[in-house]
Each structure stands twice: as C-alpha cells, then as structure tokens.
Amino acid sequence: QSALTQPPSASGSPGQSVTISCTGISSDVGDYNYVSWYQQHPGKAPKLMIYEVSKRPSGVPDRFSGSKSGNTASLTVSGLQAEDEADYYCSSYAGSLVFGGGTKLTVL
C-alpha cells in the first residue's frame, strides 16, 4: 500500500489559517472515514489531533479541524500560534494503516 501524499511544507503567520492536504486513492481515503491527523514536535511522540476525518479529541483546541472530499483529506489550523509549528501526519485505513509523508508547518 503506497503512502498518502502530503505537501512537504506549509507556512503561515500568527493568526492566519493554514490547510494541509492529504491525498490518497479510492481504496483508502476515499472509501473509509478512518482518516486521522497527528502533530509531532521534534524529538517527541506523535499526538492525535483529529480522528475519523473531523473529530477532535478532548484537549485539542478547536482551532484544529478536519474534513474530506473524495480522495483528499484536509487539516486546517486556524488562528496560527507559535506552538503549532511542528510536523503533521495524516493516516488512513486501507486494509492496513498507511501514513502520509508528513508536512512541516512553519509559523512565520
């Protein structure tokens, strides 16, 4: 199973909104609502930010939101803050679990 496709980088200024895409194929992102997003700071374990496409775990700010259209899922971070600077990974079920290659989000 191939990895999901994410842009390698994204950036925005504090207070702005940024959207990160995650493109798969019909047999993963397109067929299942098991899309998740993880935030990872350098040297740290990943942290769940979004699950089942658009649900937020308790404790995750509502500045983080998820959506899906066809074979592409998206993570939007609104009201960017300095602490949002991190790597972000999407994942989807596709018979097994596949991850995207990751997007480095820079807060300018």
Added chain:
Amino acid sequence: EVQLVESGGGLVQPGGSLRLSCAASGFTVSSNYMSWVRQAPGKGLEWVSVIYSGGSTYYADSVKGRFTISRDNPKNTLYLQMNSLRAEDTAVYYCARDRWLFWYFDLWGRGTLVTVSS
C-alpha cells in the same frame, strides 16, 4: 497515570535479533488494539504491526515473516520480536493504543531507538 513505556532498543548487527517491550499502565493492553509504529531518522511514520484484543495479529509487508507482535497479559506488556534485522529497520519504534479499531492512536509511548549497523 495512563501511559506506555517502550524499552529494549539498541545497536544490533544486520541479521541480528532484538525484542522490544512496551509496558502499559492505567489501562489493560489485552482490551485494546495495540500497534507498533516506527520512524526512521528524519523520515515519516510507518505502521509496523497490530495485535487485536482477540489475539489476531497483522503486519506490514516490509516486516512480515521477520517480526512477531505479542503480549503478556499478566504483565500488561506488549512486545515486538524482531529477527533478521536489516539496515532499513533502523528507526524509533513507538507502541500505540487504538481503543476501538477505528485505526487511530490516542496514546503513544515515547519510543525506543533501534539501530541496525555493523
């Protein structure tokens, strides 16, 4: 406190073996779907293996036949036995919890580094 703590990583020669452990506290490993996920240095995440609450096990093609996932219920610990190790297995190995088999991980350990090199 609900947490996962991995151990057992280290330096091993190509072709060698290593067993990773993941000790859980605050919840029961056998009631959840537990996975191993790895991350090569400077690279992205890669799912490795899962053990279902019922005991079924599944593996990524890249490790099938070489790695074995298991658990010790009384010790509330997850394991990953890694044999025939290759340089490309070098990574930080994380254990992670999936409560409902909805294929998302709400709890991760801090990881343990495995380096395969001569």
